[in-house]
Amino acid sequence: MKIIRFITLVSIALFAWNSPVNAENLLIIEDQTAQAGEIITVELSMENSDVIVAFQLDIPLPDGLEYQEGSIALSPRENGHIIVADIIGENTLRILSYSEENNPYFGNSGVIATFDLQTPLESGSYILDIENGIMADEIGSNVLTGTISGTIELILPTYTITATAGAGGTIDPEGDIVVEHGANQSFDIIPGEGYSILDVLVDGESVGA
Secondary structure, three states, X not given: OHHHHHHHHHHHOOEOOOOOOOOOXXXXXXXXXXXXXXXXXXXXXXXXXXXXXXEEEEEEOOOOOEEOOOXXXXXXXXXXXXXXXXXXXXXXXXXXXXXXXXXXXXXOOOEEEEEEEEXXXXXXXXXXXXXXXXXXXXXXXXXXXXXXXXEEEEEOOEEEEEEOOOOOEEEEOOEEEEEEOOOXXXXXXXXXXXXXXXXXXXXXXXXXX
């Protein structure tokens, strides 16, 4: 059924462009910064001067990003619309939304849909481009005037190690030490004069002296 719907929308939306002069009808993927390794929610926005009843787009997903099946959802701008999403080809996310009653979406700007992506546990910038975009008006014309790609900036998680020493010795560094994922942190544990190291605890568990 999904394939039939994709083909149907494309077939009705490729008539001549008839958008008024200076009209802007844009599909936009919003930028965001997130922690690497987490599932993130990507926002798709639609800016429309014209009345829009359906849209479709493809988003080639960069290596390391995985669509979370079933996560596609419409925003409160929906007006009895349906939305479906699936992976086509190697790793391209195709999104299709339409109304069986030809209803227009509410409003003229803002988020129209969201979907979730699993991110890799490595930092970097990931560009989400929009290809094969369609914004269909009430008579089935494609009135899309442009698209804006989004950038997902991933940063590695950090961890805080709290280092303390009991009476009779010191630990260096001491206190709260922030360590980036994948990095190493060394500590010097020095007993005071007349003392020896009895035990070393990590998260309350003994790791030996």
